[in-house]
Amino acid sequence: MYRRRDTRREQLVAEITNNLRRYAVDAQQVGHAFANLHGLNPTDLQALIAVMDAELLGDPITPGRLGEQLNLSSGSVTALIDRLERAGHIRRDRDTADRRKVLLHYADQGAALAMEFFQPLGARTDTVMARFGEDELEVVHRFMAEMSESLRGHRDEVRAARPESPRRPTG
Amino acid sequence: MYRRRDTRREQLVAEITNNLRRYAVDAQQVGHAFANLHGLNPTDLQALIAVMDAELLGDPITPGRLGEQLNLSSGSVTALIDRLERAGHIRRDRDTADRRKVLLHYADQGAALAMEFFQPLGARTDTVMARFGEDELEVVHRFMAEMSESLRGHRDEVRAARPESPRRPTG
């Protein structure tokens, strides 16, 4: 964000970078605000979306994998799922094949909530996209796909890094 | 994400929407992982970025406004600033004009951390953008600017909404 802007191209790069960053921040705040509004905490909403995503991909998520995605300990995951299940957002089902496993499915309550979360967002997204031609959307699509891919790579790198001196403020 | 995909255009819209959502989720997880790595919690990192942003715009943020941005109560903000100040990330300064106000500035420690956070991200962003022509970047820029603007509007709407029955589970 804080870089040379001598050429038009550099200026574009700088501003796009800015916008991506702001988009990410704002998205997080939308999630936070929405969660508050519905008596959830942000983790709950993240979890709900992850459960829904996995299920729609035909590959229901387990508590273990959910914990990896959200970076939670096993204890926290159990508490999290308890909360969501108590609120009627999701269900726990044992995997019939491997009965050690628990598969998470969203319940009606959770589907409704996710819908309520995504619908206004989708409407706004559509409005913006309506102002772009199909060839332009092709460009945007290619850009977002690569950007998304790149960010996922970065996330995995950061996660792989081990804290060398985690919290030792000058001993 | 879950919509008709009859035409190429609809397909594009659907996939871009998907990518935006995934980008937001992944960005949040990067923040979470990075914060963990450095002994912070996600709120601390968000706050640090907000302080840095405000200061670079020439308009240093106050604890009150920081609390609004992050949706924290005044007590939490004080604790948050205490943590960050103790860790050497930011400084508190009284506003000389209105001495009730406290202005937050990032200290060297905080600048270094923010740099460490953004640099690898910037490198990746640059790599992706290098694969696009200047006219393509113009399109992406316009798209991201409008998208970002739209999302901010949505955030404010969600924040303005008041929880009608916040947490009364059929009590």
Added chain:
DNA sequence: TCCGAGTATCTCGACAATCGAGATTATCGA
């Protein structure tokens, strides 16, 4: 069928971030 190693999930006590009401400190107009 029984055993033991391996894996997934859950239980529980300790810790830390957050909330929210009230106290504190500073400003501004009369």
Added chain:
DNA sequence: TCGATAATCTCGATTGTCGAGATACTCGGA
């Protein structure tokens, strides 16, 4: 100087999270 207003901080209660150990299940071998 005094009272009203505003920004920040203090403190007790609540709640999400951690992490080690317990529990439940699977799978291969005898």
